[in-house]
Amino acid sequence: MRRLAAVAVVALVLLGLMPVAAAYLKLGTRIDDGGIVGVKWTRTIRFFVTSRDVDGVSPAQLREVIDRVFQTWREVPHVGQGLNVEFGGFTNAEPGADDGESVIGFRSRPELERTLGAASFEFNNQTGELLASDIFFNSTFNWSAAPAGQPGRFDVESVALHESGHLLGLGHSLLGETELQANGRRAVLAKRAVMFPISYGSGIILDRVLHDDDRAGLVDIYNNTSSNRALGSISGRVTLNGSGVFGAHVTAFHTGTAAMVGSYALSDDGTFVISSLEPGTYVVRAEPLDDADIDMIFSSGTDVNIDFRPAFHAQLVSVPAGGASGTIEIRVQGK
Amino acid sequence: MTRARLGRWGMCLAAIASAAPALAQTPAQPLGQREREAAIGVVIAGPASLGSTSASFIRPNGTPLELFRVKNRFAFRYGVEAVLSYQIARRFWLEGAGSWTLGDVESRVESDFEDATLLTASSTVSRFTVEGGGLVALNEPGAVTWFLRGTAGWMRELGGDNVIAENGLVGNAGFGVKYWWRDPATGRRTVGLRLEARANARTRGLALGEDKLRVAGVGFAGLMFGW
Numbered sequence: 001m002r003r004l005a006a007v008a009v010v011a012l013v014l015l016g017l018m019p020v021a022a023a024y025l026k027l028g029t030r031i032d033d034g035g036i037v038g039v040k041w042t043r044t045i046r047f048f049v050t051s052r053d054v055d056g057v058s059p060a061q062l063r064e065v066i067d068r069v070f071q072t073w074r075e076v077p078h079v080g081q082g083l084n085v086e087f088g089g090f091t092n093a094e095p096g097a098d099d100g101e102s103v104i105g106f107r108s109r110p111e112l113e114r115t116l117g118a119a120s121f122e123f124n125n126q127t128g129e130l131l132a133s134d135i136f137f138n139s140t141f142n143w144s145a146a147p148a149g150q151p152g153r154f155d156v157e158s159v160a161l162h163e164s165g166h167l168l169g170l171g172h173s174l175l176g177e178t179e180l181q182a183n184g185r186r187a188v189l190a191k192r193a194v195m196f197p198i199s200y201g202s203g204i205i206l207d208r209v210l211h212d213d214d215r216a217g218l219v220d221i222y223n224n225t226s227s228n229r230a231l232g233s234i235s236g237r238v239t240l241n242g243s244g245v246f247g248a249h250v251t252a253f254h255t256g257t258a259a260m261v262g263s264y265a266l267s268d269d270g271t272f273v274i275s276s277l278e279p280g281t282y283v284v285r286a287e288p289l290d291d292a293d294i295d296m297i298f299s300s301g302t303d304v305n306i307d308f309r310p311a312f313h314a315q316l317v318s319v320p321a322g323g324a325s326g327t328i329e330i331r332v333q334g335k
Numbered sequence: 336m337t338r339a340r341l342g343r344w345g346m347c348l349a350a351i352a353s354a355a356p357a358l359a360q361t362p363a364q365p366l367g368q369r370e371r372e373a374a375i376g377v378v379i380a381g382p383a384s385l386g387s388t389s390a391s392f393i394r395p396n397g398t399p400l401e402l403f404r405v406k407n408r409f410a411f412r413y414g415v416e417a418v419l420s421y422q423i424a425r426r427f428w429l430e431g432a433g434s435w436t437l438g439d440v441e442s443r444v445e446s447d448f449e450d451a452t453l454l455t456a457s458s459t460v461s462r463f464t465v466e467g468g469g470l471v472a473l474n475e476p477g478a479v480t481w482f483l484r485g486t487a488g489w490m491r492e493l494g495g496d497n498v499i500a501e502n503g504l505v506g507n508a509g510f511g512v513k514y515w516w517r518d519p520a521t522g523r524r525t526v527g528l529r530l531e532a533r534a535n536a537r538t539r540g541l542a543l544g545e546d547k548l549r550v551a552g553v554g555f556a557g558l559m560f561g562w
Contacts, residue, residue: 176392177400177448190392190400200395251390255407255442256542258388279499280542283390283405283442283456287449310451312444316458318495325495333452 026169026221029123037128039121039169040221044084045070045133048091050105054139057106057156059090061145066104069161072208073168076215078227083168095136096120102132102167104160106139114185116141116199117159119166133167135160142202149205158199158207165195170217172197172296174249174289175262192260197296212259219276232319233275236328237265238286240308244270245332247297247304249289252282255316264297279321284313286330308332370428370476372420374529376557378434380412383537383551385440385544403451405442407544409551412438412462416555418529426472432486434464440494440543460541461497464490464505480513484531492540503540509533513559527559 027039049063057065067087074080088101095103100122109115115138122132137143137156144153176191178198188198193213200206219227238248248265252274263274265286274284288306289297298304311332317325385407391399414436420428443455468486487506493499511531515524535553539546 177402188395190394192392204395206393206395206397253388253390253403253405254542255385255388255405256544256546258390260390281440281442281458281494281499283444285403285451287451310447310449312451312454312456314454314456316440316442316456316495318458318499320495320498323498325498 026171026217027121027166029121029128031123031128032125035128037123038221039130041083041130041168044086045102045167046086046088047102047104048088048093050095050103050107051090051092052106054106054143056143056150056153057145059105062105062156063087063090065145065157065160066164069157069164072161072210073164073218076210076218078230079219079222079224082222082224095134097134098122100132102134104135105137106143107136108139109136110140112138113140116154117163119163130169135163135167137163144203149203151203154199154202155205155208158194158205161194161207161210162199165214165217168218169221170195170214173213173217173262174264174297175211175213175251175260178290193262212254213261216261216274216276223276227276229322230279231276232279232321232323232325233273233277234282234284234317234319234325234328235271235273236284236313236325236330238270238272238330238332240305240332240334244268245286245305245308246270247289247294247302247306248272248286248308248330248332250274250330251285251287252277252317252319253285254278255281255283277319279319282317282319282325284317284328284330286311286313286332307335309335370420370422370561372418372422372428372527372559372561374418374420374527374557374559376416376529376555378414378416378436378553378555380409380436380438380535381552382411383409383535383549385409385549386547388544401446401448403447404445405456406445407440407442409460409543409549410439410441410457412436414462416557418557420470422476426476428470428472430468430470430484430486432464432466432468432488434466435461437461440541458495460492460494460543462490462492462540464488466505466507468507478515478517480515481510482513483510484508484533490537490540494541494543499541501539501541504538506536507533507553508536509553511555515559515561524561527561529555529557529559531555 028036051059070085093103117137120134142153143156144150149155173193173195175193176196177189178186192211194207238245250272251262265272287310313330387406389404390402416434418432420430422428439457440460441457444453466486466488470482470484473481485508490503490505509532513529515527533553535551538548
């Protein structure tokens with residue numbers, strides 16, 4: 001879900017989804033036997049576009065936009081070509097209905113005053129198989145499909161690329177910084193992931209381009225023999241006075257290419273994994289989540305430790321192709 | 336001027352040009368006897384910058400917001416090198432060389448956006464090289480021979496306890512001196528000393544910084560054997 005600013009409850013939780021405790025933050029669902037199955041397409045994604053016009057974006061324009069964003073994901077090396085996507089046609093159905101179809105389109109949701117768009121899912125409750133996923137764009141806002149964007153209007157391609165990332169199974173990235181504004185909203189200072197949960201704002205089209213973190217997230221879900229041979233991972237723990245730090249945000253920075261990929265410590269012992277990394281030498285940094293970030297990532301009430309200072313791992317970390325670095329420990333200090 | 340006079344002047348100039356310096360008292364070798372030499376010694380490479388890389392986010396206006404910056408460099412490297420030389424002309428040798436050096440690559444973290452404690456993260460990198468090239472003597476080869484040398488070849492760098500390996504290209508250009516001790520009875524070379532100063536250039540290999548040609552100063556000192 002993409003929001004204009006942080007609100008109290010993350011939409012992924014509202015949708016009954018949960019983060020899967022693995023490398024990159026990705027989505028999963030609990031099935032009848034209690035297990036968690038990650039969101040992953042194993043069949044062709046056949047999508048429909050709503051035939052409803054909104055000011056600034058016609059159905060035909062929206063269809064072109066959706067084609068482009070899927071093509072953008074399909075260009076991710078190693079795995080993108082394995083995503084099979086097909087346009088099913090225009091429809092009068094509403095996105096969000098449990099109809100077994102993947103419907104993408106505009107819908108008026110004035111009560112979601114800070115929500116630009118959201119993705120929802122239909123699963124087979126017994127197997128966890130993903131059956132359909134809808135994306136809605138909140139037509140309460142002003143939209144544009146103009147190639148260069150339009151001042152005062154949100155770029156539908158930027159938001160669609162983010163929401164289609166959710167549709168493909170990706171969770172939120174926290175490679176970004178925000179600042180609290182006088183009206184209580186959070187504005188993006190800067191970011192480096194399309195899957196960052198807050199929009200740049202109206203008139204800006206920077207989110208039409210995927211970043212390393214987005215690509216790593218997709219590869220993590222749809223990994224195959226090619227990606228497993230070519231890419232590597234970093235694993236380790238974040239510790240404070242010897243104890244694990246749950247919820248620490250860990251970033252791997254490639255000293256050669258400047259690529260940045262983030263992950264989280266998602267267990268009580270502070271264990272983290274950053275996967276789908278290009279081989280090379282990395283600087284690794286751990287930081288606490290911002291207060292405003294917690295509800296974008298974890299269910300409310302989750303005990304996330306944010307009371308420590310950002311810290312770097314003292315050694316450079318080497319990532320081999322098709323393998324993993326040795327386990328590292330990032331020792332952080334309390335504030 | 337007659338044709339005979341021209342011939343005499345020509346021979347005189349040639350004799351001046353080929354006169355050996357005072358230190359080189361041994362007679363020049365006949366061209367039919369190709370010298371073969373082997374040298375083995377230690378090599379020390381000075382620090383080399385690998386450039387800076389910046390961990391940046393992108394602001395809404397498209398400009399970067401730097402989260403932190405790392406300045407990368409090779410620290411001093413040490414190792415061994417072996418050289419084989421084969422004389423193909425009076426003042427020219429073909430050379431083949433192989434080396435192994437070990438040293439740290441360092442990334443100094445600077446200016447963290449959120450005031451993380453700054454530090455220098457490091458990792459050990461070993462480098463194997465195989466090169467070929469030539470050596471040109473600046474004086475008539477003898478007990479002391481000054482030379483210019485250039486080589487180029489392949490390298491393989493291994494990092495992080497050898498978990499990553501990449502190939503690259505390496506080149507050396509420099510100058511040096513060879514000093515031979517000779518058997519007084521036979522005049523044959525016994526053992527020698529070879530000292531060199533070089534500029535070492537490296538490209539590709541492990542992606543440790545910006546992918547550019549990187550130059551470092553290198554010193555070599557070794558023992559020579561000839562036959």
